[in-house]
Amino acid sequence: MSFISFRNVSKIYQMGEVEIKALDDMSFDIEKGEFVTILGASGAGKTTVLNILGGMDTVTGGHVIVDEEDIAGYNQKKLCEYRRNDIGFVFQFYNLVQNLTAKENVELALQICRFPLDPVKMLKLVGLEDRMNNFPSQLSGGEQQRVAIARAVAKNPKLLLCDEPTGALDYKTGKQVLKVLQDMCFEERMTVVIVTHNSALADMGNKVIHIRSGKVESVKINDHPKNIEEIEY
């Protein structure tokens, strides 16, 4: 049994009279400690996968197994628990709380989970020990995203879920952020899933899942993930 397993997952949105099939019988597996990239053009169903995997949306059919639990059958309350304890989420636009300092933003996550990690250590890990007491508005985009990663990781989640983590960043800072994510996976043994439309990021992980029109197009195992420095996009 894989750590994470999508089994024949379908998601149908009812838009008035029209049914939109966002996910159509999708299946894939993710192993513990893997660095997975889910690739797809817009409209392929990326966001739906993200929402379902992140516990923000429910499925219409099929099973989603995460660490031997089928979250497809979860109610709102259990989903909230799942988000709280099992998921670390990294947003495209960082979504830091403007009114809290970097350190406080990390601490924010800790307040709600069971086995948090030390926030200062986390910030050190992302290389921001000097900016701990700055407010988000005083940080660059890359720095903000690194704080967001620290916040997600500090929860000690089963899965680090990233939505276009470099989408709002320039090339250089984007790379720095990706490096942090890669380190999280390869050095801290965190399972990382990146959802992106940028195929250049495909080579940096262990596994690349291409999706198109709500279906898995291909799953490519990459035994030798590229170092971030080698990736150009």
Added chain:
Amino acid sequence: MFQIDTFRLIRKTVKRFLSLTLIVLIGVAFMMGLMSNPYIMRSSVDRFDDKYHLQDLQLYSAYGFCIEDLQALRESEKIDRLFASKTVDVYCTRQDGDELVARVTELGRSVNQIELSAGRMPKKADECVLLVNYIGESDYYLGEEFSLWLDEDIHEYLKNDRYTVVGFVKSPEYICNVFGTSNLKNQELNMVLYVPNTNFIFKYYTTLYMTLKDADTYLSYTREYEDFVDDRSTDIADIAFVQQNYLKDQIKEEAEEELRKATEEFEEKKAEGQAELDEAAQKLNDANIMIVNYEAELDMLNTLIGRLKATVGEDDVSDFSSQAQDFAISHGIDPSVLYSADVREYAKAALDEAQNTYDSLNYQIRKARQEYEAGMEEYKEGVLTFNDEIAKAEAELRKARQDIDDLPKASWTLLDREGHYSSYMYDSTCKQMAAIGYAMPMLFFLVAALVCLTTMTRLVDEQRGQIGIYSALGFTKKQIIGKYVSYAFLAAMIGGILGILLGQAIFPTVIYKTWRLMYDLPQMVLSFPVPYVAICLLSFLGLMCGVTAYVVANTLKDVPASLMRPKAPKNAREILLEKVSFIWEKLSFTSKITARNLFRYKSRFLMTVIGVAGCTALLVLGWGIKDSISDVIDIQFGEIFAYDYQISLENDHHLEENLSILEKDLNNETVVPFMSYTGKLYFNSRNDTASVIVMEPRNAFVTMDLRSADKKLPIKLNNEGIVVSQKFARNNGIKKGDMVILESRNGLKAEVQVSEICEMYFQHYIFMSEAMYQSLFEEEIKDTFIAVKTDDSESLMKDCGELKDFISVIDFSGMIDQFQTMINALDLIIAVIIITSGSLAFVVLVNLTQVNISERVREIATLKVLGFNEHEVNLYIFKEILLLTLIGGTLGLPLGVLEHHFIMNVINMEMVMFGMNISVLSFTYAFLITFIFTAIVLFFMRRPLEQIDMVESLKSVE
């Protein structure tokens, strides 16, 4: 196109538009309702006054008025209607035995007319219509019979003394539920009976009522009206000055004439009586002489009998004395028989006869003597009676003389409506309402300004890009500002018009209804006085447009290019609290955010704190007013005057007897006599009257709890000075230790020191010890009042029936009941205040929450994604609101105290000292209700929070 965009903007931001409309609506409703309320109150009553021709002026005179007086007044062209009224105050016994004081006056009035509210008008002389002012239900009914009486003969005043109630009426003359005092020992007047004028059999009119020409074109109680009446009444005062002595002179002349006649009659009768007595004396004298003569004859007869007896026993009868011969002749006996042969026989017969004569004469004398003695007795009595009567008559004549000499000065008292009790009371009520009407709307105005500022700032922030585009397209600043100003204008206009309608629909009606508990008011006339409508609309329109223009102009300072980029979020800053790291570190992140937010958005902070503080303050005010008035009763009649009944007596002649009657009844806990009179006090060129209570210190201690006004320390009556009640002291600027001049019961003046100012809530009092009074005035103490403490009113009433010189008994618990009704009326006002403060809190909190939520949609969605549960998310937003409520509520408490002080000073009544203390319970209520309002708002705000979709967190920043 540009204007279409305004409507589209409204549609898009309908919630915000509504919240602007709502605050204007509430603000205007309050402003309009409260400000125009005194006008509505006045105009409603004014219409009634004009319809039934309420007096503008009224004339009183101790002598009444005669036809000539009326004629003199009719010459004035200023007078429109003149009505001369005959009135008498009487006791009225109802069928159930209740005794009341009634004023009887006539129907068919041209001034102070009456309106029939039930039944019909009288058709017969013994029918009446009744005017009763009552709180709550009246138990008078049509067909009820009243029997009227007076201590003297009522038939000197009224033909009938029994009347049947056939109708109920209202009159502008009596709209206040206190009718004032009657002429019967100043007892409270309970009702007015209007009866056909054939019933009045006294000669002179009691009162003259007048209306002035054109006075009804002015609104009663306004300055213009008062000036008009002042101006016109000088004429009448002039007539009064000339005419006022006319009736007195006439009455005096008549009295002199009568006295003269009476004196003559007296002299005549005196002479007659003397003559009669003299005659009687003469007769007695004659009788006496006769008796003496008879007695002489009797003596003679006796001698004769002796002789005859001798003769009968002897042979020789030759020497009959000449006496015997005379006797024989006088008795028709031939003296020769004395010498006849059988003279003996004859003498025997003569002796018998003489014996008979003697006996009858003797009897006659005895009778005559008896008669004489009876006559003598009668005569002596007659003399005594005569002398008595003469003395009496002489005293009467002297008294009549005295009365004529003592005839009071003739002076007419001219009263305008300020001297008319009902009008005066109502006017002061209207003035109080006006003061409140100007104070309260200010709060709403301020909050409306802040709500507008917050809402428009947020709107303009959201519209930044749009504004940038307009600006870039070349629209002028004026045009762009105009667009948003027209948005605010529309909101203010809609809110304003609705507010005026709503305000007029609610406030005057509720307030008028409340005052109906104290006044018998006519139908309310609702109107929309233009000046008030203009003030309300213009002020709020100006406010809304002004604030909006300011906000937009501020934004337009940026260049278009920067406007089209999102506004950098307001920088978070470190706050002072962070320096105290041991506290800061312990705070949860929501607390940290809350703390920082408070300092980040100052206008929001101000808006909420002022709004919530206003809400709490209003509630404190509402309950505070109730506390203040409760104090009047509870402390006044529960603590300060610790006795239950006050008996008043005509004089102190039988005081000891009366006291022992009361003391004998074991139900009476305390029985204490005291002296009380209404005394004048002079201080600093002012003078004022108060009830002076003179009591023995020991008695004062058991019946009253006198405490110093400032420190509430017990006061003992002593010989160092007098104790003055606090409101009286305040009204006259008297301080402890001041020297004042006080009048005694008989009007003597003496200087005395004020040794203490005592706590007192109702009416004015001066207290002193008996020893103090005596040393001050060297006058006798006359205790004509008795204070009684008892639980058994029935047995006390029975006791009172036995008292001598009894006048009345006042039941303090009855007064408490009356006050209680007034306090219950305040519940309605408190309800209005709760609704008011609730709407205030509601608008402010909903606005704040909305702005907070709309601004933080992204944060909230993020928190949800991070796994915060519903409760934690709610807390994230609500903690700030709760904290602001806490701050606002806490600030609201002292603010409420200030407001309370202000309002209580405004509704200041001359006789009443309102308590200034607000109970802890009232503060608790105010605070709790504020939080309940907050809780309600938060409860309804949970849904929009719940509805925020987590997907919002994935969206790009606008």
